Each structure stands twice: as C-alpha cells, then as structure tokens.
Amino acid sequence: MALAAINLSDVKVIFEGSTILENVNLTVQDGDSVAIIGPSGQGKSVLLKIMAGLVLPTEGKVLVRGENLSEISGARRQKVVNKIGMLFQKNALFDSLTCGDNIAFPLREVTDLDEQQIQKVVAEFLEAVGISHAKNLFPDEISGGMQKRLGIARALALNPDLIFYDDPTAGLDPITSRKIIDLILRLRAQNSATVVAVTNDMNRAYQMASRIWMVVDRQVVDAGSVEQTKQHQDLRIQQFITGAIRGPLTAPDSGAIND
Numbered sequence: 001m002a003l004a005a006i007n008l009s010d011v012k013v014i015f016e017g018s019t020i021l022e023n024v025n026l027t028v029q030d031g032d033s034v035a036i037i038g039p040s041g042q043g044k045s046v047l048l049k050i051m052a053g054l055v056l057p058t059e060g061k062v063l064v065r066g067e068n069l070s071e072i073s074g075a076r077r078q079k080v081v082n083k084i085g086m087l088f089q090k091n092a093l094f095d096s097l098t099c100g101d102n103i104a105f106p107l108r109e110v111t112d113l114d115e116q117q118i119q120k121v122v123a124e125f126l127e128a129v130g131i132s133h134a135k136n137l138f139p140d141e142i143s144g145g146m147q148k149r150l151g152i153a154r155a156l157a158l159n160p161d162l163i164f165y166d167d168p169t170a171g172l173d174p175i176t177s178r179k180i181i182d183l184i185l186r187l188r189a190q191n192s193a194t195v196v197a198v199t200n201d202m203n204r205a206y207q208m209a210s211r212i213w214m215v216v217d218r219q220v221v222d223a224g225s226v227e228q229t230k231q232h233q234d235l236r237i238q239q240f241i242t243g244a245i246r247g248p249l250t251a252p253d254s255g256a257i258n259d
C-alpha cells in the first residue's frame with residue numbers, strides 16, 4: 001500500500017501547561033485537498049506546524065510519507081522537508097530581499113542550480129502568480145494580495161509535493177480572496193500536489209476541499225467531504241459553517257487589503 005502523505009496518531013500538544021490539541025488521529029492521503037476550519041485560537045496554525053514538522057508534538061507520532069520527523073535528522077530529514085511548501089499566516093517574507101530574491105532564496109539554499117537557472121525559475125514563478133512586474137520591488141512596496149502571491153510563489157519554488165497554506169485569504173477582500181484560491185487551485189492542478197489549507201471562509205473551503213477538518217474543543221474532527229460536512233450531525237460543525245457563511249457575507253468589508 002502506498003504511504004499516506006501524513007499520518008497523525010494520538011497527537012497531543014501542550015503549550016505552557018495548557019492542552020491545545022489532544023487525541024488527534026488523522027490521515028492525509030496523497031492527492032487530498034484538506035481544508036481546516038474552526039474558530040480562531042483553537043489550534044489550526046499549530047496543527048499545520050505539527051504536520052510540517054515545525055512544531056513537535058508533546059505526545060504521539062507524526063509521520064510524513066512514513067518518516068517520523070521527530071526521529072530523523074540531517075540529510076534524511078532535509079529530504080522530507082524539502083518536499084514540503086508552506087505559506088505562513090503572515091507570509092514570513094524577507095523584508096530586506098526583493099520579490100525576486102525572496103523566491104530565489106530557497107533555490108539558493110537547497111538546490112545546485114546556477115544563477116542563470118535560478119533566475120529562470122524565479123521568472124517562471126513570478127509569472128505564474130501574476131507579479132512579474134514586482135521582481136525588483138521589496139515586499140513592503142507591494143499590496144497585501146501581491147504579498148500573498150509572492151508567499152505562494154516562494155512556497156512552491158522547490159516544487160513541493162505537500163503544500164500547507166495557513167489562512168491564505170485572511171485580510172483580503174472577497175475578489176482578491178477568490179483570485180488567490182483560483183491561483184492555488186490552478187497551481188495544484190499543474191503539479192498535483194497534496195494540499196492542506198487553513199481557512200475560516202467556508203465558501204473558499206467548499207471551493208477547494210476534498211475533505212474538511214474542524215478544530216474545536218482541543219479535538220480535530222474529520223467532517224468528510226463537502227457534502228458530508230454540510231449535513232454533518234455534529235452541532236458544533238453546523239453552527240460554525242452556518243455562522244461562517246452568514247458572517248463574512250453580510251458583514252461590511254472593513255479593513256480589507258486590495259490586490
């Protein structure tokens with residue numbers, strides 16, 4: 001049987017004496033597109049970091065393609081980690097590097113490509129996310145939507161087969177959000193990667209997910225497919241999805257960042 005992309009067994013996370021997540025037993029299969037939903041502060045970002053090997057669980061086991069990231073190190077760990085792309089909630093761009101150099105950074109760190117080849121890849125990715133004109137600008141000189149695009153390009157530069165997106169549309173206006181999700185879906189169709197994305201926007205979750213997980217009360221509930229989620233018996237899931245759909249659509253679109 002093929003190895004699962006990710007397997008979490010009996011995972012528990014305790015931070016400073018408080019339990020953030022417990023009894024987490026879940027699998028992400030190759031080719032899945034998982035949307036993680038749930039109220040804020042419940043542990044969605046922590047769960048993503050646990051799966052990416054950036055945070056180690058207090059108890060339990062996390063396997064990425066069969067490898068336990070807390071037990072391996074050096075080149076063996078690097079090999080697994082290099083196939084993981086991550087878009088952080090706050091993009092985590094390098095402010096002192098141009099947009100082009102932000103994408104070049106992982107290529108310079110990890111690959112043996114020469115400068116000419118690196119510049120070719122950089123140009124391809126800037127083009128793919130639609131910000132070619134921003135190559136020589138710094139991140140604080142471009143809009144929030146463009147920073148998201150840049151973060152996505154950098155996350156994908158090493159051609160990962162496992163991609164984590166932490167709230168890729170947070171703070172963006174509805175039109176820019178849709179464009180970012182379309183971009184994620186288009187790039188996914190191109191490289192057939194496995195995707196796990198945190199989002200609090202149910203419309204986006206329905207648009208992109210093959211499965212939906214909800215983080216609530218320190219647990220992670222696998223709510224199944226979009227159709228199964230819509231009809232889920234768990235009242236917390238029903239309340240969350242109906243609230244989330246009514247919420248953002250009727251609320252005034254304040255503080256949005258234009259693309």
Ligand SMILES: Nc1ncnc2c1ncn2[C@@H]1O[C@H](COP(=O)(O)OP(=O)(O)O)[C@@H](O)[C@H]1O
Pocket residue numbers: 015016020038039040041042043044045046047215
């Ligand atoms: N590195 C950390 N150290 C201590 N507590 C943390 C750390 N990271 C997150 N937390 C806590 O874990 C909880 C879940 O956080 P987070 O995963 O960011 O929530 P969400 O992404 O669902 O909004 C919060 O109470 C947060 O304060």
Ligand SMILES: [Mg+2]
Pocket residue numbers: 044045046089166167
């Ligand atoms: Mg978060």
